[in-house]
Amino acid sequence: MTDSDNTQSRQIDEMPETPVEHPFRQFVTMYMRNYAAVAGLLVFVVIVAAALLAPVILNVDPFEMVDVPLLPPGESGHLFGTDNLGRDMLVSIIYGARVTMAVGGAAAAITLIIGLSIGAMAGYYRGWVDEVLMRITEFFQVLPPLLLAMVLVALFSPTLETVAIAIGVVSWTGVARLARAEFMRLRELDFVKAARSIGGRDRRIIWLVILPNALPPLIVNAALTVGIAILFEAALSFLGLSDPNVMSWGKLIGDNRDYLLDAPWTVTIPGVAIFLTVLAMSLIGDGLNDAFNPKLRER
Amino acid sequence: MAERLLSVEGLRVEFKTRDGIAKVIDNLSISLDTGETLGIVGESGCGKSMTALSIMGLVPIPPGRIAGGRILLDGEDLLQANEQRMREVRGNEISMIFQEPMTSLNPVYSIGNQIAETARLHEGLSRADAMARALEMLQAVGIPAAEKRIHEYPHQMSGGMRQRVMIAMALACKPRVLIADEPTTALDVTVQAQIFDLLNDLKEKTGTAIIMITHDMGAIAEMAQRVVVMYAGRIIEQAGVTQILTDPRHPYTQGLIRCVPHLTRNPTVERPPLLEIPGVVPALSQLGSGCAFAPRCPYADAKCRAEMPPSRAVDSGHDVACWLTEREAAA
Numbered sequence: 114m115t116d117s118d119n120t121q122s123r124q125i126d127e128m129p130e131t132p133v134e135h136p137f138r139q140f141v142t143m144y145m146r147n148y149a150a151v152a153g154l155l156v157f158v159v160i161v162a163a164a165l166l167a168p169v170i171l172n173v174d175p176f177e178m179v180d181v182p183l184l185p186p187g188e189s190g191h192l193f194g195t196d197n198l199g200r201d202m203l204v205s206i207i208y209g210a211r212v213t214m215a216v217g218g219a220a221a222a223i224t225l226i227i228g229l230s231i232g233a234m235a236g237y238y239r240g241w242v243d244e245v246l247m248r249i250t251e252f253f254q255v256l257p258p259l260l261l262a263m264v265l266v267a268l269f270s271p272t273l274e275t276v277a278i279a280i281g282v283v284s285w286t287g288v289a290r291l292a293r294a295e296f297m298r299l300r301e302l303d304f305v306k307a308a309r310s311i312g313g314r315d316r317r318i319i320w321l322v323i324l325p326n327a328l329p330p331l332i333v334n335a336a337l338t339v340g341i342a343i344l345f346e347a348a349l350s351f352l353g354l355s356d357p358n359v360m361s362w363g364k365l366i367g368d369n370r371d372y373l374l375d376a377p378w379t380v381t382i383p384g385v386a387i388f389l390t391v392l393a394m395s396l397i398g399d400g401l402n403d404a405f406n407p408k409l410r411e412r
Numbered sequence: 413m414a415e416r417l418l419s420v421e422g423l424r425v426e427f428k429t430r431d432g433i434a435k436v437i438d439n440l441s442i443s444l445d446t447g448e449t450l451g452i453v454g455e456s457g458c459g460k461s462m463t464a465l466s467i468m469g470l471v472p473i474p475p476g477r478i479a480g481g482r483i484l485l486d487g488e489d490l491l492q493a494n495e496q497r498m499r500e501v502r503g504n505e506i507s508m509i510f511q512e513p514m515t516s517l518n519p520v521y522s523i524g525n526q527i528a529e530t531a532r533l534h535e536g537l538s539r540a541d542a543m544a545r546a547l548e549m550l551q552a553v554g555i556p557a558a559e560k561r562i563h564e565y566p567h568q569m570s571g572g573m574r575q576r577v578m579i580a581m582a583l584a585c586k587p588r589v590l591i592a593d594e595p596t597t598a599l600d601v602t603v604q605a606q607i608f609d610l611l612n613d614l615k616e617k618t619g620t621a622i623i624m625i626t627h628d629m630g631a632i633a634e635m636a637q638r639v640v641v642m643y644a645g646r647i648i649e650q651a652g653v654t655q656i657l658t659d660p661r662h663p664y665t666q667g668l669i670r671c672v673p674h675l676t677r678n679p680t681v682e683r684p685p686l687l688e689i690p691g692v693v694p695a696l697s698q699l700g701s702g703c704a705f706a707p708r709c710p711y712a713d714a715k716c717r718a719e720m721p722p723s724r725a726v727d728s729g730h731d732v733a734c735w736l737t738e739r740e741a742a743a
Contacts, residue, residue, distance in 0.1 A: 240474075303516035310468055310510075311503030311530045311581065325520040 143404040150400020156393035160386075164210040175208040175360040176200065183376040196379045197369050205360050206386055212361035213343055213390065216277050220342035223281025225335050228288025233327075235289070236296025237319050243293075250289050258283040259348060266354045273356050280345045284338065291334055295327035329405045336398025340391035347387050362387050416484070417621055418467070418506075418589050419443035423481035425459075425466055425645075427696075428474060434696035436462045438645045440481070444589065447615065449622040451636030451653070453629065453668060457693045459645040460625045464591045467623075468508055469498040485589070504534040507582035511594040513574035517566035523577045524550070524562035530584040549580035553610060572603035576610065583614060591623045596631060608634045629672045633657060638729075641665045644693055644704035647723065651730035661732040663709050664689070703735065711736055 144150060178199040179191075186194040186202075193202035235246040265279035299305060300323065308322045347363030349355050355364060362383040369379035425437040437459045444450050452460050465471050467483055469490060483490040485505060490498065510516040518526060527549055528542035537545065543562070550558035553576040566574055575595060582590055592611065596604040612635065615622055624635050632639055632653060639656045641649040641664065649662040660666045667689040691708040702717040703709070709716065716735050723733040726741075 303510045303512050304518040306470070307508075307510060307516045307578070307581070308518070309470055309502070310508040312499040312501070312533050313529075314499060322518060326518070 140404045144400050147400040147403050149396045150403070153393040153396025153400065156389055157397060160210050160390055160393070161214060163207045164214045167207045167211055171204055171207060173201075173204055175204045183372060183379065185376070186378050186382075193382050194376070194378050196365065197372055197376075202365075202379065202382055205365055206362070206383060208360040209362040209365060209383065209386070212273065212356075212359050213346060213363075213387070216273055216280070216346040216361075217339045217343040217390075219274075219277035220280035220284070220345065221335055221339040223278060224285045224288055224338050224342070225331070227281065228285035229292050229324075229331065231285070232289035232292025232294075233296050233319055233324070236293035237300055237315070237323065239297070246289075247293070250286050253283070254286045256283070259345075262345065262349060263352065263354055266349060271354055271356055273359065276346060276349055276355050277342075280342050280349075284341060284345070288331065288334060288338065291330055292327060295330060296323055299323045299326050329402050332405060333398040333402045336394045336401065340394040343387060343390055343394075416443045417446050417486065419484045420463075420467065421482045421484065423463075423466060423483065424479040425462055425471060426477045426479045428477070429697050431695065431697040435479075435699065436476070436645050436696060437466065440642075440645070440647055442640055442647070442650075444621045444623065446588065446621055447619045448638065449612075449615065449624055449636045451632040451639040452623060452625045452642060453627060453632055453639060454642035455627060455693050457696075458642045460627075460642055461593055462645075463642075464508060464593050464623065464625055467589075467591060468502055468506060469493070470502075500534070503530050503582070503587065504585045505587050506589040506591065507585075507587040508591040508593065509575070509578045509582045509595050511597050513571050513578055513598060516578055517574055517581075519566055522563050522565055523569070527577065527581045527584050530581055534585045545584060546580070549584050550577070552583075552614065553577070553580045554606075555580075571599050572606060575599060575603075575607055579607075579610065579614070583618070583620065586618055587620060589621050589623065591625070593625045594627070595624075597626070597628070604631070605634075611635065629657075629669055641668070644699060645696060646704065646733065647731075648705065648734065649730075649732045650723075651727070655727065655730050659727075659730075661726055661730070661737055662705075662734045663711055663736065664705050703733075 144154075179201050180189055180195050180199050182195055182197050182199040184191055184195040184199075186192060188194065191201050191203065193206060196202055196205065231246050231250065235243040235250075262279040262283045265282065266275055269275045296319075305318060305322060308318050313322065346355065346361065347366065350361045350363035351367035351370075353367060355361060357364075365383040366380050369376070373380050420440060420442045423437055423440045424435065427434045427436050440459070440463060442450060442452075442463075452463060454460050462471065466478065467490070471478065478491055481491070485501065490501065493501070517523065521529075524543055524546045527546035528537075528539070531537045531542040531545045532539070547558055547562055550562055555561055555573060555576055561569070561573075566577070569577065579595075590611075595611070596607050599607065608631070611622060611624075614620065622635070624631065626632060636653050639649075639651060639653050640647050641656070641662065643664050649656070649660065649665045656665065657669065660669055667687075670687040671689065673686055689708060694704060694707065700717070702719060703712070703721050706712040706716040713735075719735075721733045721735045721738065723731045724737065724741075725731050726737050
């Protein structure tokens with residue numbers, strides 16, 4: 114054995130043996146360790162499954178009046194009771210999940226795409242690019258979001274697409290600021306310099322070198338954004354500014370708000386559905402944050 | 413004279429600051445041959461790292477500005493090259509390793525992926541081929557159980573191991589010039605020695621020329637054949653490593669060498685105080701017309717404070733920019 118071999122074998126002994134696991138498995142293991150996040154994920158899966166399978170398992174029209182109006186939950190075989198027009202609440206909730214999840218997800222995706230692009234550019238390039246993009250961001254920040262969304266929906270036709278786009282357009286500023294802050298911090302780090310020193314181009318450095326490191330806060334934010342978008346959609350349909358031809362949770366609350374004292378379930382059941390969904394999204398965001406951070410895996 | 417591998421001629425870099433224009437690098441000329449190690453020494457803020465970034469074409473512009481000079485790689489002026497050409501040069505012909513191995517690897521990718529990336533960017537290798545190259549490089553830099561560790565992440569490795577990974581990354585495309593910016597400053601002394609051995613070893617095998625940037629005279633003695641001493645953005649002394657260590661002419665170089673602590677076999681209660689160079693490197697935007705070192709120099713006179721000393725040869729291959737040597741020559 115030569116001298117250099119000796120120093121190497123000595124170093125093996127000094128280093129703790131770390132079992133090498135597939136990164137995805139590590140990710141799953143870390144996520145599963147957070148019980149609240151697992152619970153959130155379960156709720157999320159149930160809601161998504163209900164939304165996807167609604168036409169298959171129920172195959173009824175949620176707008177059909179099936180019984181006497183305002184039946185309390187459990188009566189005449191209606192698990193969640195009926196609403197002011199005698200429509201089955203359970204069916205409405207399940208069909209409403211479709212709209213809620215679709216609009217929430219689409220709006221969050223739009224928010225993330227706009228916010229991330231603008232924030233990444235501003236934080237990476239700095240200088241005049243940053244100045245211009247941040248002034249635009251500030252312009253959107255000072256407009257009252259609900260009002261702007263209402264104007265947008267009112268201007269264009271109140272379809273689900275318009276609602277999702279309107280919500281995205283009014284809520285991307287937070288993501289942009291967060292992404293900008295992360296990019297400003299990360300661009301100064303040595304591994305970004307190193308990526309440049311091996312000949313990486315800006316596009317590669319932004320999306321492949323910096324972005325994965327900026328993801329944890331953005332993913333938590335994205336999960337929360339889905340929750341906020343769901344609330345937003347509920348607010349808009351409560352105000353009647355959504356597609357009147359589809360059933361949604363906000364619309365249920367809006368339609369039944371006059372009967373809040375006489376038939377509280379007509380409002381509280383969709384309210385609880387919204388609450389559970391938003392809560393599940395934040396728990397998921399939290400769990401993803403833990404799982405994405407490789408340093409936490411060692412603990 | 414044979415064509416130099418890399419030569420920097422009259423390079424000037426300026427930075428715009430609140431106090432005016434700072435001449436970060438002023439009229440710097442260095443050259444490098446294949447298989448040679450050039451040491452660049454100096455205190456923090458004297459322009460060592462900026463020299464490295466200039467050669468890589470990574471000076472932040474603005475606030476920086478290349479005010480003049482040429483950087484010739486095999487006769488091609490890199491300062492005239494466009495960004496696309498520079499991207500081809502970086503990592504492929506000139507590579508760089510950084511001071512902080514703890515932060516210079518991307519925490520979200522496995523080390524194998526990061527080394528493979530260099531090869532994929534420059535040689536268009538397939539994923540599998542690039543990983544094979546990465547494994548080869550990890551073995552070359554002496555990472556034990558490389559085939560297992562290739563899938564590990566930076567946080568699973570020690571500082572010395574990470575610096576080896578950095579070296580593997582920098583050398584993955586067999587560059588002709590490797591710039592090492594204080595590669596061992598953040599490491600333990602024993603690990604430092606291993607990294608020096610590794611660099612010397614790889615240099616011998618591949619013929620890669622090394623520019624070793626450091627403030628550690630010990631590292632210079634270990635690695636370099638020729639040494640450039642920088643102060644406030646200028647070269648003040650340039651010579652072979654033996655000449656610098658045995659016969660330093662510039663008061664600043666003498667000071668740097670005196671600063672190195674010595675080991676004594678029998679430390680007594682009464683230990684001689686460690687010498688230091690009084691003062692700090694002056695703000696570069698406030699340099700006067702005289703020698704930049706004059707305010708800290710024990711031998712400075714009126715002329716030193718008024719006029720910048722030119723560089724002159726005191727011996728073959730030994731240049732000094734100091735009025736002191738002028739006076740000696742005249743006497």
